[in-house]
Amino acid sequence: MAFQTPTEQYSGKIREVTIGTGDSKVVTGGQNTLNFYNFEGTMPHRPLIAMEVYDTEPVEWAAALKDTLGDVWGDPVAWAKKCQDEFGADMICLQLASTDPNGADKSADEAAETVKAVLGAISIPLIVYGSGNADKDSEVLKKVAEVAQGQNTVIGTAVEDNYKSVAAAAMGFNQIVAGETPIDVNMAKQLNILMTNLGLPAEQILIDPAVGALGYGLEYAYSVIERDRLAALQQNDAMMQMPIIANMGREVWKTKEAKISQEEAPEWGDPTRRGILWETITAVSLLTAGTDILIMRHPESVKLVKKTLTEFGLN
Amino acid sequence: MALTGLDIYKQLPKTNCGECGVPTCLAFAMKLAAGGASLDACPHVTEEAKNALSAASAPPMRGVTIGTGDFAVKVGEELVLFRHEKTFFNAPGFALLVDDMMDEGEAVAKVEALKATKWERVGQALKANLVAVKNTSGDAAKFAGLVTKVQAATDMPLILMADSAESMEKALEVAGASKPLIYAATEGNADAFAELAKKHSAPLAVKAGSLDALGELTTKLDAAGVKDLVLDPGTRTLKETFENLVYLRRAALKKKLRPYGYPTITIPAEETDDDMMEAIHAAVYVMKYGGLIIMRDLSPEKAYPLFVLRQNIYTDPQRPMQVEQGFYPINSPDENSPVMVTTNFSLTYFIVSSEVEGSKQPAWLGVVDVEGLSVLTAWAAGKFVPERIAAFVKKSGIEEKVKHREVVIPGYVAQLSGELEDELGDWKVTVGPREASDISTFLKSYQTVNA
Ligand code: SF4
Numbered sequence: 001m002a003f004q005t006p007t008e009q010y011s012g013k014i015r016e017v018t019i020g021t022g023d024s025k026v027v028t029g030g031q032n033t034l035n036f037y038n039f040e041g042t043m044p045h046r047p048l049i050a051m052e053v054y055d056t057e058p059v060e061w062a063a064a065l066k067d068t069l070g071d072v073w074g075d076p077v078a079w080a081k082k083c084q085d086e087f088g089a090d091m092i093c094l095q096l097a098s099t100d101p102n103g104a105d106k107s108a109d110e111a112a113e114t115v116k117a118v119l120g121a122i123s124i125p126l127i128v129y130g131s132g133n134a135d136k137d138s139e140v141l142k143k144v145a146e147v148a149q150g151q152n153t154v155i156g157t158a159v160e161d162n163y164k165s166v167a168a169a170a171m172g173f174n175q176i177v178a179g180e181t182p183i184d185v186n187m188a189k190q191l192n193i194l195m196t197n198l199g200l201p202a203e204q205i206l207i208d209p210a211v212g213a214l215g216y217g218l219e220y221a222y223s224v225i226e227r228d229r230l231a232a233l234q235q236n237d238a239m240m241q242m243p244i245i246a247n248m249g250r251e252v253w254k255t256k257e258a259k260i261s262q263e264e265a266p267e268w269g270d271p272t273r274r275g276i277l278w279e280t281i282t283a284v285s286l287l288t289a290g291t292d293i294l295i296m297r298h299p300e301s302v303k304l305v306k307k308t309l310t311e312f313g314l315n
Numbered sequence: 316m317a318l319t320g321l322d323i324y325k326q327l328p329k330t331n332c333g334e335c336g337v338p339t340c341l342a343f344a345m346k347l348a349a350g351g352a353s354l355d356a357c358p359h360v361t362e363e364a365k366n367a368l369s370a371a372s373a374p375p376m377r378g379v380t381i382g383t384g385d386f387a388v389k390v391g392e393e394l395v396l397f398r399h400e401k402t403f404f405n406a407p408g409f410a411l412l413v414d415d416m417m418d419e420g421e422a423v424a425k426v427e428a429l430k431a432t433k434w435e436r437v438g439q440a441l442k443a444n445l446v447a448v449k450n451t452s453g454d455a456a457k458f459a460g461l462v463t464k465v466q467a468a469t470d471m472p473l474i475l476m477a478d479s480a481e482s483m484e485k486a487l488e489v490a491g492a493s494k495p496l497i498y499a500a501t502e503g504n505a506d507a508f509a510e511l512a513k514k515h516s517a518p519l520a521v522k523a524g525s526l527d528a529l530g531e532l533t534t535k536l537d538a539a540g541v542k543d544l545v546l547d548p549g550t551r552t553l554k555e556t557f558e559n560l561v562y563l564r565r566a567a568l569k570k571k572l573r574p575y576g577y578p579t580i581t582i583p584a585e586e587t588d589d590d591m592m593e594a595i596h597a598a599v600y601v602m603k604y605g606g607l608i609i610m611r612d613l614s615p616e617k618a619y620p621l622f623v624l625r626q627n628i629y630t631d632p633q634r635p636m637q638v639e640q641g642f643y644p645i646n647s648p649d650e651n652s653p654v655m656v657t658t659n660f661s662l663t664y665f666i667v668s669s670e671v672e673g674s675k676q677p678a679w680l681g682v683v684d685v686e687g688l689s690v691l692t693a694w695a696a697g698k699f700v701p702e703r704i705a706a707f708v709k710k711s712g713i714e715e716k717v718k719h720r721e722v723v724i725p726g727y728v729a730q731l732s733g734e735l736e737d738e739l740g741d742w743k744v745t746v747g748p749r750e751a752s753d754i755s756t757f758l759k760s761y762q763t764v765n766a
Contacts, residue, residue, distance in 0.1 A: 003527040006565040039558045060673075102753075214620055215436075216669070217662045219627040222602075223399040230397070256669050257619070267434065269616030277591065277620045281598045285624065288602050308595050311553040 007040040012236035014292070016045075017203055017243050019091065019176060020125025021152050026090055028292045029243040034229060035290050036312050046314035048293045049302050050127050051089035052249045053079045055106075055114045056098040062259035064272040068299055076114055077121045084122050087299035088306065093127040094118055095250070099140045100131035108143040115144050119151060127154040127178070127295070129247065138165035145169035154178055154245070157208050163191060167200045178245050180208040183220045185227045185240075192239045202238065206245045206293065213251040213258075214282045221246070222289045229290035246286045249297035252279040280304045318368070320345040326364035327357065334358055376567045376576050378405065379518050379543045379606075381445065381496045382472025388444045390545070390606035391578030396564055402631040405578075407601055409621070410445035410474055410609045412584045415452045415461045422461060426468045432618050437636045437661045441622035443471070447498075447609045450477035450486070459485040466490050474498050474520075474580075474609065480507035491515035496607070498522075498580070499547055505532055509539045518543035520580050525549075526562060530574035537573075544577045545606060551586050553596050557603065564604040578606030585609075594621060601625050636661035640684035642713050643668065648677035653763055654713060655723040655747065656681040658699055660689045666751045674755035679716065683707045690725045701731050705738035719763040723747040 014029040028048055033041025057074035058065070072079040076094065083089040094115060098106040115128055128144050130137030141155045142165060148155075156178030158166035163179065170177045179195060181187035188207050196202055207228065211221035231240040252258050258278040262271050279301035283294050287305070296302050309315070324344035331339045335356040337346060346352040354360060354368060378392035388408040395401045411429055413422040426446055433442040448465050450458040458477060466473065466489065473495040477483045483497060494515070499522035500508040512519040519541050523529040526548060533544055548559035566575035583596035594617045597608050601624050610617075630636050638659045645668060657667045659682045671678050683704055685693035693699035708714075708722060720742045724731060726749030736744045748757045 003525075003530055003566070004570070005526075006562055006570055008565075036554075036557060037561065039554075102756075212662070215623040215627065216665055218624070219398075219630050219632070220662075222628065223397075223632055226397055227399055254669070254673065256672055257623075267431070267615060268619050269614050271616075273591070273614075274616035274619070277594055277617060280591070280595060281620045281624055284595055284598055285602060288599060304591055304595060307589075307592060308553070308599075311592075312557070313554050 010041065010233035012233040012241060014232060014243060015202060015241045017176060017206065019127075019152060019154055021150065024123045024125060025152070026125055032233070034233065035287055038313060043314060046309050047287050047291065048090040049305060050091035050093040050293060050295045051083035051087060051299075051302060052093050052095055052295055052297050053083065053118065054095050054097050055111065056104060062253060062271070062275050063261065064275040065253065065298060067272075077117050080118045080122050083299075084124050087302055089124060089302065091125045091127055091293075092118065092122055093129060093247075093295045095129050096140060096144075097131055099133075099136055101133055101136050103131070108140045111140050112143040112147045116147050119148060125153065126151065127156070129156050129178070132157070134159050134161035138162035141166050142169040145173040145175045148175065149173040152176065154206060156180065156206075156245075157247075158191070158195065160191065163195055164198065167195045167198050170204060171198070171200055176204045176206060178206045178208045180210055182210045183212075183217070183224045185224055185231065188228060189231075189237070189239045192242060196239070202242065205242045207240075207242045208245050208247060211246045211248050211251060211286060213248065213255050214278055214285065215257060216251065216255055218282060218285060222285055225286065225289035225291060243292035244290055245293040245295065246291045247295045248282055248286060249279065249295050252282050253297055276300045276304070284308055318348060320348040323347050323368060326360070326368055328359045328361075330359065332359065375571055376578065377543070379545055379578055381408070381474070381494060381518055383494050386444075386470045386472055387494075388472055393564070393578075393604070394568065396568060398628060399632050402633065403629045405606075406625050406629040407605045408444035408607045409597075409613065409618070410447040410607060411443055411613050412447045412449060412609050412611045413461070413465065414449035415454070415457045419461060419464060423464050423468050426465050429469065429471070429613065432613055432615060434619060434622070436623065436626060438639055439626060441619070441626060443613055443618065445472050445474055445496075445607070447474035447476055448486070450479075450482045453479065453482070455479070455482040455485045458482045459489050462486045462489045466493070472496070474607070478504065480504055480511065483508065483511055487511055487515050487517070491517060494518065496520055496545060500532065500536060502528065502532065505535060509536055509541050512541045513539075518545060520545040520547055522547040522549050526559060526566075526575075530572070533574045533577065546575070546577050546579045547582070548579070551582070553586060553599065556581060556586065556596075557599060560600065560604045579604065580607040580609070581605040582609045584611035590617070593617075597621055598624055602628055635687040637684070637687035638664040638682050640682055640707065642711050642716070643680045643682060645671045645680055646675060646677040648679050650716065650718045651763060652677040652679055652717065653723055653758065653761060654679045654681065654717055654719075654721065656683055656704060656708070657725055658683055658685045658688060658690050658693045660685075660687050660693070663689050667754065670751045670754040671758065674758045676755075676758040678758065679713060681707065681711060681713065681722075690727050694728050694731075699728060701735040701738045704731070704735055708739060708742065721745060721763045723761070725749070
């Protein structure tokens with residue numbers, strides 16, 4: 001009895017989204033199969049890794065991060081360049097944490113200056129995330145979209161409370177929007193519908209499903225992303241076919257498992273390898289579920305994820 | 316394959332005698348289909364019908380148990396390709412690999428260290444499950460010697476890995492009684508290994524060069540009377556193993572192909588020399604679709620994230636994980652430390668407790684049993700309510716642990732504060748932040764009054 005290989009073909013396909021311009025642009029999406037199922041479909045572009053850069057000096061970050069990033073943090077331009085030149089980042093994700101009204105509350109203009117400086121220093125595409133405060137983000141991202149005009153960057157996140165202004169800024173200055181909804185298939189779809197109804201082209205939208213880290217709700221993110229993907233591929237749902245972006249680095253590195261020292265938790269083994277694996281396993285899980293763009297923090301984790309992609313035949 | 320009530324009804328006597336405890340055969344069939352009854356309850360069912368029903372109702376993927384007693388590991392019996400369709404049932408067993416070319420003392424020490432590779436998380440034990448002993452030397456006596464030592468050093472079930480029937484026979488003389496997994500029957504040794512498996516009633520792994528050949532071998536072994544099989548697709552790269560695991564799971568569940576209706580075994584230890592990549596291969600097989608996972612290195616910093624991943628992926632999506640009700644001390648609190656309450660949804664607990672920990676402020680975190688719902692959901696469902704919170708605080712013994720009488724509730728249920736104060740009598744209720752991320756800021760400025 002010859003084994004009939006039980007392959008599956010899907011009717012749907014993930015939309016291709018181009019980020020950046022000219023020689024340095026990258027393309028994500030385009031696959032007509034689940035991630036890593038390239039044995040039965042095509043995955044024309046491998047998943048991408050954006051490395052995080054903060055516009056403020058990190059406090060209380062894990063020793064494993066300080067060892068490798070400590071020399072550049074506090075200087076977003078140097079940090080971004082290091083990620084590009086030394087760590088092989090596909091993109092930079094600038095996190096404008098300093099604009100948080102409950103924190104340093106830096107102005108939109110100040111944030112825009114940082115964006116300009118980083119853009120001037122790197123040749124890879126840029127993603128800019130606000131502080132997560134919906135009101136402030138709509139103000140900040142508008143300014144960011146303006147100063148990044150012509151760069152085809154990703155701005156985010158657009159949420160239920162600010163998507164109109166964020167989408168308008170993206171349309172006005174030709175940027176891409178990461179739309180964020182709290183781990184829910186229907187809400188993700190709804191936000192995509194609302195933004196496209198405003199006139200934002202579907203090719204300028206990414207889905208950010210607000211993922212949790214390993215041990216902190218990863219299973220919810222995992223299943224929601226799988227369901228997003230099956231809706232896109234099996235049901236050919238056009239409003240679910242946007243590539244998925246996971247803002248996961250910060251979720252991983254705030255867990256105690258990723259940052260606690262050996263003295264405090266000897267039973268958990270070597271803290272550096274533990275933190276790196278906590279991030280890498282979170283990343284690989286999100287990729288397996290269907291993520292296209294990972295926002296990551298530790299260069300060793302980035303290296304391991306790239307190695308994993310290579311082993312899957314995705315270069 | 317799940318049978319419908321009607322499928323079952325067709326096989327019943329249709330006399331409606333009622334001896335099964337329900338009035339009609341149809342009602343009994345419905346109950347059976349829903350898993351609420353056993354066919355044995357009907358004294359009149361024919362042998363023929365019994366066979367037909369049990370064959371048709373056998374799970375599409377067989378469950379296989381390795382080992383005996385408390386440490387036995389059961390894998391297989393999975394019903395879905397994606398966990399959201401129902402749930403994944405039997406979490407993969409992690410095995411540590413030692414071989415007979417290693418220094419014997421070192422091998423035994425490695426096995427003994429595994430006893431400490433164990434943690435508790437959300438009331439569940441996270442631990443390694445098996446020890447794999449490999450006959451790399453090809454020497455039967457040497458192999459049996461190591462198996463003897465390993466068996467003495469651990470209570471975990473064993474996976475015996477040898478190519479020659481002679482080595483396997485010797486090892487089984489030592490360990491056969493505790494139902495180890497015999498690894499592996501191949502085209503070359505299948506007859507001899509089948510005899511050994513039957514003799515010791517032990518489960519048997521099957522390894523072949525292609526899925527075609529694998530199906531032929533399992534068919535042959537099944538016909539020879541060996542029923543408890545585990546499949547090794549034989550590939551040793553991440554890409555190919557992943558592909559084969561997907562095909563095998565589909566063949567078993569979607570195509571209902573009996574020759575492939577068994578759990579799988581994966582061996583990251585043989586797929587890479589890089590210890591970090593070994594963990595990543597294992598992670599991929601936890602998600603898709605490894606039954607057993609053999610690792611050469613299970614140091615805690617690798618094992619812990621992998622076991623947490625396994626717990627996450629094998630959590631029933633319909634039944635959120637719950638934390639046991641009670642007060643949890645965080646950062647060594649004393650009699651003046653703040654008292655906070657939240658719900659027993661594991662995710663809520665983890666996020667809140669990690670924020671409190673991160674704040675470096677001591678606190679007593681009270682977890683109220685609301686059947687595993689988050690704060691807002693539990694409040695909406697009428698479970699996170701003043702009576703229940705008050706009863707918990709009063710009975711928890713926290714009044715002996717702190718001098719003050721002040722409790723912090725989540726900001727999302729601020730509206731409960733008045734009624735909760737009435738219920739609690741001498742306690743004052745303070746409304747905390749809505750979002751967990753603001754807990755640190757809150758605690759740093761918060762002081763209990765009597766402190
Ligand atoms: S005992 Fe058997 S025959 Fe009698 S009602 Fe129940 S199912 Fe029908």
